[in-house]
Amino acid sequence: MAQQQxxxxxxxxxxxxxxxxxxxxxxxxxxxxxxxxxxxxxxxxPAQTQTADTAATxxxxxxxxxxxxxxxxxxxxxxxxxxxxxFSFSNDKVSFQISNHGMGLKNYTVNNYEDKxxxxxxxxxxxxxxxxxxxxxxxxxxxxxxxxxxAPGSYVGVAQVGGMTVTRELSFDAAKSxxxxxxxxxxxxxxIKKGFSILIPESIHDKGSHSFFMPSYDHQDFFVSHSDDKHxxxxxxxxxxxxxxxxxxxxxxxxxxQYFAAAAMDKSDIxxxxxxxxxxxxxTAQAEMVYKPVQLKEQMKFESLFYAGPKxxxxxxxxxxxxxxxxDFGFFGFIARPLLYVMKxxxxxVGNWGVAIILLTLAVRFVVLPFNIMSAKSMKAMQKVxxxxxxxxxxxxxxxxxxxxxxxAVMKQHGANPMSGCLPMLLQIPIFFALYRVIGSxxxxxxxxxxxxxxxxxxxxxxxxxxxxxxxxxxIQQKITPSTMDPTQAKIMQFMPLVFSIxxxxxxxxxxxxxxxxxxxxxxQQYLIMRDxxxxxxxxxxxxx
Numbered sequence: 001m002a003q004q005q006x007x008x009x010x011x012x013x014x015x016x017x018x019x020x021x022x023x024x025x026x027x028x029x030x031x032x033x034x035x036x037x038x039x040x041x042x043x044x045x046p047a048q049t050q051t052a053d054t055a056a057t058x059x060x061x062x063x064x065x066x067x068x069x070x071x072x073x074x075x076x077x078x079x080x081x082x083x084x085x086x087f088s089f090s091n092d093k094v095s096f097q098i099s100n101h102g103m104g105l106k107n108y109t110v111n112n113y114e115d116k117x118x119x120x121x122x123x124x125x126x127x128x129x130x131x132x133x134x135x136x137x138x139x140x141x142x143x144x145x146x147x148x149x150x151a152p153g154s155y156v157g158v159a160q161v162g163g164m165t166v167t168r169e170l171s172f173d174a175a176k177s178x179x180x181x182x183x184x185x186x187x188x189x190x191x192i193k194k195g196f197s198i199l200i201p202e203s204i205h206d207k208g209s210h211s212f213f214m215p216s217y218d219h220q221d222f223f224v225s226h227s228d229d230k231h232x233x234x235x236x237x238x239x240x241x242x243x244x245x246x247x248x249x250x251x252x253x254x255x256x257x258q259y260f261a262a263a264a265m266d267k268s269d270i271x272x273x274x275x276x277x278x279x280x281x282x283x284t285a286q287a288e289m290v291y292k293p294v295q296l297k298e299q300m301k302f303e304s305l306f307y308a309g310p311k312x313x314x315x316x317x318x319x320x321x322x323x324x325x326x327x328d329f330g331f332f333g334f335i336a337r338p339l340l341y342v343m344k345x346x347x348x349x350v351g352n353w354g355v356a357i358i359l360l361t362l363a364v365r366f367v368v369l370p371f372n373i374m375s376a377k378s379m380k381a382m383q384k385v386x387x388x389x390x391x392x393x394x395x396x397x398x399x400x401x402x403x404x405x406x407x408x409a410v411m412k413q414h415g416a417n418p419m420s421g422c423l424p425m426l427l428q429i430p431i432f433f434a435l436y437r438v439i440g441s442x443x444x445x446x447x448x449x450x451x452x453x454x455x456x457x458x459x460x461x462x463x464x465x466x467x468x469x470x471x472x473x474x475x476i477q478q479k480i481t482p483s484t485m486d487p488t489q490a491k492i493m494q495f496m497p498l499v500f501s502i503x504x505x506x507x508x509x510x511x512x513x514x515x516x517x518x519x520x521x522x523x524x525q526q527y528l529i530m531r532d533x534x535x536x537x538x539x540x541x542x543x544x545x
Contacts, residue, residue, distance in 0.1 A: 085147045087155065093177050094309065096131075102142025103157045103168050104130025104199070110260065110309055114447065116459060123262045123308050125203040125284060131262055132181065132306050134168060136161070137195040137290065164189045178319040179306035188296045195292035197275075198304065200262050202255045204237060204283040218258050222276045222287055223326045225252035233328050236278035236285050243278035243285075250274040253287045254326040259443045259458070261326050262308040264289050265319075270302065310443040313340065327441060335434035339364075340442060347444070353457055354450030357439060357510055361517040364435065368427055369525070376529045379481070385410050439510045450509065457510035464505060466512040471501035473519040480526050 085100040093112050096105040108131050110121035124131040129142040136143060145157025145168065153172035158165065165186040172179050185192060204220060220237035227249040236243050249271050254263035266272050270293055278285040291302055307319050316324040329336035342363065346356040365372075388410050396403035439445065445457040453463050461467060474497035504512050 087147070087149045089153050089172065091174055093174070098147070098155055098170070099130060099133075100145045100147035100157060102129040102133025102135060102199070103145055103147065103155065103170055104128070104133025104142060105308070106130040108262075108308055113260075113310060116456075121260055123202070123260060125201045128201045129199070131200060131308060132170075132179070132264065133199050134166075134183070135197050135199060136191070137197060137292075142199075143196075161191070162189055163187050164192065176318050177307065177309045177315065181304045181306055183302040185300040185302075187298060188293070188300055190296075192293060192296065192300075195290050197291075198264055198289045200253065200255050200264060200287040200289075202262065202285045204278065204280070204285055205257065220255070220257050220285070221328070222278075222285075223252075223254045223256060223261075223263075223328065224250055224274055224276070225322065225325055227251050227271050231325055234276060236280075239278065239280060242280055243276060245276040247274045247276070250289070252322060252325070253289055255285060255287050256311065256326060256328075258441065259311055259446050260309065261311050263306070263323060263326050265305040265307075265323055267303040267305060268301075310446070311441070312443050313337075329437045329441070330433060332430045332434040332437070335430055336437045339431075339434055340438045343438065343442070344444065352450065353445050353448040353510070354454065354513060357457070357513050358517050360435070361514050362521065364431055365518060365521045365525075368431070371427055372522075372525060373529060376481075376526060380529065382411070435514060436511065439514055440508055442510075445508070445510045450513070454509050454513075457513070458508045460506050461509045461512060466509060466516050467501045467504040470504055470512065470516045470519060471497040473516060473523060474500060477519060477523050477526060480523065480530060 086097045086106070088097050089095065090111070094109065095111055096108040098104070099106055105124065106129075108122065108124045110123065113121045115121055129135075133142040135141070143159050143161075143166065145159045145166075147155060147157045149155055153174065155170045157168045157170075159168075160166075167184040167186070169182045169184075170179055181198075183196075202220070205218070218237070219235055222234040222236065222243075222245075224232045224234070224247055226232070226247070232247070234243065234245060250266070250273060251271070252263065252265045253274050254261045256262075264287075266289065268291070270291055273290045273292065275288040275290060276286075277288070289304070293300060305320055305323070307316065307323060309315065311327050313324050313327055316326065339360065343353075343356050343360045346359040347353055350356055350359070389407055392403060392406045392410070396406060448457045449455045450457055453465070454461060475494070478493060478497070500515075504515065
């Protein structure tokens with residue numbers, strides 16, 4: 001049988017290979033052309049998410065992707081793009097724009113204050129959805145609302161997340177410069193158990209000085225008030241590392257600078273958590289009030305108060321008495337607050353905050369004057385008995401018990417008590433730190449002039465007259481004050497006026513004014529005590545044998 005000839009060409013036939021190569025060349029050439037002409041042609045199209053990019057209108061099926069990745073469908077809704085909506089508000093105190101993206105407040109400006117360069121005070125940072133924007137936990141963007149303006153400063157937004165409806169009402173109280181915030185959730189889904197957040201973003205400002213010897217008084221911090229009435233302050237402006245901190249059971253949070261703050265206070269049945277973050281490299285900080293409802297109801301309601309503006313104790317108390325705690329007076333706040341009201345009372349009389357500081361300083365010095373006089377007289381007596389004590393040390397150097405007995409007898413006879421100088425010091429330390437906080441943190445002194453070259457009591461003395469005066473007065477006070485120190489210690493103490501003066505160069509002029517007046521008062525007090533005509537020279541005790 002003849003062998004059958006195979007006329008079908010094989011795959012590796014030259015003509016076949018040429019055809020395959022031509023097709024591949026044309027295909028890849030076409031793909032390259034499309035890639036250059038349409039750069040996004042081959043990129044995957046993102047899934048539409050109702051919470052960020054779409055809004056629902058009745059009529060057809062809506063498909064949305066939840067934060068967990070599951071798909072939610074609703075046959076009574078249709079997806080239509082949501083354009084960004086915003087409304088503007090302005091009065092003599094504040095101005096802002098409210099966006100439907102989270103119903104956050106953008107370009108929030110404090111109109112009745114200026115910064116040190118003459119610009120407006122802005123709160124909330126930039127490049128975000130604004131102050132008090134609302135975001136579902138796990139979402140990259142804020143919740144998008146259909147926003148309407150009921151009246152200037154009063155807004156209502158509605159967002160649909162699957163079958164869940166979120167309604168948010170935000171109303172501005174012009175008299176208090178505060179906001180009431182109400183969030184209502186109807187037919188909540190399991191997704192809401194993960195929580196939602198109210199955000200307070202802020203930019204980290206550059207400090208005026210980083211020098212150890214000339215530190216800047218400016219600072220930025222988080223303030224957190226817990227439901228058990230405990231308060232905590234986290235300074236992020238001085239931090240060299242990023243800050244990440246979670247805190248449960250929180251009633252009040254704020255992001256503050258030295259004189260201004262943005263705060264949120266919970267008024268709901270569900271106690272929120274707080275998440276604090278600060279990125280030092282990106283110069284951004286954010287406080288986040290997180291609500292995580294455990295039990296779901298058909299209708300859920302969350303209420304809170306917002307305040308963004310100057311840290312005025314009167315304005316904060318008008319919003320809510322608890323909100324006044326965002327002014328950090330430190331450990332001696334119970335002393336600082338009365339002193340602040342005394343200073344404000346002086347201002348109502350004299351009309352000048354610099355004069356009010358002087359009067360407050362004098363009032364404090366007169367209060368502690370009896371203790372200072374007692375201390376000064378005792379130190380003067382100690383100085384007089386030093387020669388006698390030196391003789392006793394030499395005479396009884398081998399008998400410590402006899403030496404102590406003789407020394408006590410000498411000091412008792414002349415009214416010298418080495419411990420008497422401690423009591424006035426213990427009394428003045430808390431008052432000093434309280435005054436330091438009051439004068440250094442009072443918005444009332446912000447951009448307030450005193451006299452001549454001192455045009456802002458919250459800024460440093462630009463000609464350094466007060467720090468230099470402080471050094472001179474402190475040196476004079478040292479020279480006229482009796483001392484029991486040895487010569488080496490006395491020489492070291494002579495440099496203290498210079499050191500104090502250097503540290504005061506960048507302090508607010510109001511603080512420096514307080515220290516100068518207090519030191520000058522001390523000089524006059526010491527001079528009058530040294531001229532006391534009733535003082536008698538020390539005499540040696542002679543014991544009968």
